[in-house]
Structure formats: structure tokens, C-alpha cells
Amino acid sequence: LLRYGIPEFKMEKAHLDRRIDQMRGEGTVFVTGADIGGSCGAGADELRSRCDAVVVAIGAGERRELPVPGRSLHGIHQAMDYLTCANRVREGDYAESPVTADGRHVVIVGGGDTGSDCLGTALRQGAVSVLQLDINPEPGPGRSDDEPWPVYPRTYRISHAHEEARGHAGRDPRLFARATLRFEGDAAGRVRALRLTAVEPVGRSPLAGTEDVIPAGLVLLALGFSGPERAGGLREQLALELDERGNFARDAGFAAGGGRAPGVFVAGDAGRGQSLVVWAIAEGRAAAAAVDRYLTGSTCLPAPVAAHDRPMTALGRMRYGL
Structure with missing residues (x-):
């Protein structure tokens, strides 16, 4: 999204490249061209068999439509x-x-x-x-x-x-x-x-x-988004459920389906719906703490929010450095 969804004149890609290089240097392994559960890439079942925990953070990419006469015209x-x-x-x-x-x-x-x-x-x-x-x-x-x-x-x-x-x-x-x-x-x-x-x-x-x-x-x-994309087999293969707003259901600890899919977590817009980048940052940190707690039984990582928190106030953003 940062590379292909935001124009260069708004965000120079050198900033993105620098952060990716930093994350790669810290040990993150990036696998591109992988549509998990789709036509290219591993199946979600295979991913779960290889990993102790899976965090679904695919964003809210289901685009809203405009169902008016003439919508099928070219252009x-x-x-x-x-x-x-x-x-x-x-x-x-x-x-x-x-x-x-x-x-x-x-x-x-x-x-x-x-x-x-x-x-x-x-x-x-x-x-x-x-x-x-x-x-x-x-x-x-x-x-x-x-x-x-x-x-x-x-x-x-x-x-x-x-x-x-x-x-x-x-x-x-x-x-x-x-x-x-x-x-x-x-x-x-x-x-x-x-x-x-x-x-x-x-x-x-x-x-x-x-x-x-x-x-x-x-x-x-440019009408916004209604939740995570429905196409592909990711949802079915990971036993993800939808909540009343069309997002992937999770509990306050970011566990998918209230823990009915052990080791699977949902973070960011995929669970919250279309929102702000400060929420993506905060939920990423909190979901990391939830995964650490699931794997080890405890965590010392900061968990600034719960999955069901109300919108963060300006004071809250300052408190957590967002």
C-alpha cells in the first residue's frame, strides 16, 4: 500500500526503502508474490503447520461500489x-x-x-x-x-x-x-x-x-473500503469469521474468532475496519504482545490498546508515542 497506493509526490519511497532495510536487518523475512490461500503462494493450512502463530493484517481492501446506471461503461x-x-x-x-x-x-x-x-x-x-x-x-x-x-x-x-x-x-x-x-x-x-x-x-x-x-x-x-477482501481462500482456510460490520471477528486479545482458531490473530484494519495509521501502529504493537503471551505465557512488550478499545484520543496517541 505504501509503495503502490500512495503517490511519490506525497511520500517519497526512499523512506519506505530505508525502513524495509532496517526491518530486514533486524531479522524480518519478506516473502513477496505470495497470495496466501489464493492462486499463488502457500495454502493457509501449510502456513499454520510451519508457524506457531499467524497474524492476519491484510487491511481493509474491499472497495465500495457505486451501483448507478452506466457503471459498466469503459473509463x-x-x-x-x-x-x-x-x-x-x-x-x-x-x-x-x-x-x-x-x-x-x-x-x-x-x-x-x-x-x-x-x-x-x-x-x-x-x-x-x-x-x-x-x-x-x-x-x-x-x-x-x-x-x-x-x-x-x-x-x-x-x-x-x-x-x-x-x-x-x-x-x-x-x-x-x-x-x-x-x-x-x-x-x-x-x-x-x-x-x-x-x-x-x-x-x-x-x-x-x-x-x-x-x-x-x-x-x-474513491468511496472507501468496507472491510477485508473476501476473495481467495484465506478466510475459509484459517476459519476466520466475520463480525456484524464485515470485518474479521476477534476477541479483545486479537485472537481470531474468540480463540476458536488457536494461534491465529487479527490486527489492524482487517479487524477494525478502515481506519487511521495510528491505529495500525498501536494494534501492531498490541497484537505482538498478544502473540508473545500466547507463545510464552507472559510478555514484557507494550500493549497500548485492546482490540475492542474505543477510538484513541489525542492524549492516548501522545502517551504511546503515536
Whole structure:
């Protein structure tokens, strides 16, 4: 994810390379190209037979879809597929990206960080125009009364990509409180336009008389993730269960399925759902302590959180050096 999901202009890969070299020097063995339980790589049963403990930390890669008319038209892609292709060009894996914004009107559906990364990438690829649609209303400049400290407030922010876009087009590239109604295509089956509507701040119901059509030669869906990927045999082979939110079930000690799969643990977004990097760091440390305790009967490793803890406060992040 760090190498292929985040653009170079946002995180230089030299930092990643340095950390990987450090971890390798400390004894970590990296096995790449291994889809455990899938078509390439060892089966999960074989992995369990060779290892005393297995930690499942595959993230939350199940992408949310946009089930509206015209979704099957050519030129509509998931944001992470688009970003991965662009980053593979940067890494020298591809001579050119099979999905490019060059010479196209680009529409990004989704107002989060992934959408911002798509925005910066599309500008660098030579897009004619870029619009980012956010279904949420435009936030105010300050913290609202229902977001008391230390809750992370939803305020109006400008990312580096938004600054670049404003310099390119002279305005904020975002349209707030907008929802997609359908996509329209040409005779060749390629997307050419997106029909949208303004929505109410509460309930997101369409507002009558606000429909509009905008040109779109490339549409990128940046709608977030709904949990760990379901494809492949990892879940079945490790006897992983899903909780009510669609994540891998675990107990407060990170044991998968409440301990019904001895020696199997779940950490990070795979168990928590799409979240922040500070949670990935904290859960990695806590899961390591849980594995140490399982293997040896005790641990001296720090365990900053339990798997069922509430969202970490700013004070908690400072306490654990996050």
C-alpha cells in the first residue's frame, strides 16, 4: 500500500526503502508474490503447520461500489487501481500507465484522502480538467459543538493536491453535497458524462431542480473500503469469521474468532475496519504482545490498546508515542 497506493509526490519511497532495510536487518523475512490461500503462494493450512502463530493484517481492501446506471461503461475505475498503475510507472514496472488522465476530463467520486491522491496524480498526467465530488456538505472553518476535543473535527481543509488544482483552474476542484445519479456513454461504450444532483445535508436526499451534467472521460471511484477482501481462500482456510460490520471477528486479545482458531490473530484494519495509521501502529504493537503471551505465557512488550478499545484520543496517541 505504501509503495503502490500512495503517490511519490506525497511520500517519497526512499523512506519506505530505508525502513524495509532496517526491518530486514533486524531479522524480518519478506516473502513477496505470495497470495496466501489464493492462486499463488502457500495454502493457509501449510502456513499454520510451519508457524506457531499467524497474524492476519491484510487491511481493509474491499472497495465500495457505486451501483448507478452506466457503471459498466469503459473509463470508470476504482481509485486504487488507477493509483497503482500510476505508481508502477514511477517504479519502472510499466513503461506507461494503462489508465491515464492525459487529455481527459476527470471526475473523482469521493472526498477523502484517496480522492486527493487521485487529484494530484491526474494533474501530473495532463488532465484537461479535474472535479472531485463529495456527498458531504462543505464543512465550516472551525470545530462544531457536536465535535468536542479530542474528537477529530471535520473542518474545511486544503490538501497539497487541492492547492495545485486551484493554481491550475483558479478554484477549489471540489463540489460539496453532490451525488451521482448515472453515467452517460458514447456509441463506443465509453463514459462521456456524469449526471449529478445536489443533496440535502441530512439524509442525502436529492434536491429537486438541481440536476446537472458534467463532462467525464475518466471517472475514479474513491468511496472507501468496507472491510477485508473476501476473495481467495484465506478466510475459509484459517476459519476466520466475520463480525456484524464485515470485518474479521476477534476477541479483545486479537485472537481470531474468540480463540476458536488457536494461534491465529487479527490486527489492524482487517479487524477494525478502515481506519487511521495510528491505529495500525498501536494494534501492531498490541497484537505482538498478544502473540508473545500466547507463545510464552507472559510478555514484557507494550500493549497500548485492546482490540475492542474505543477510538484513541489525542492524549492516548501522545502517551504511546503515536
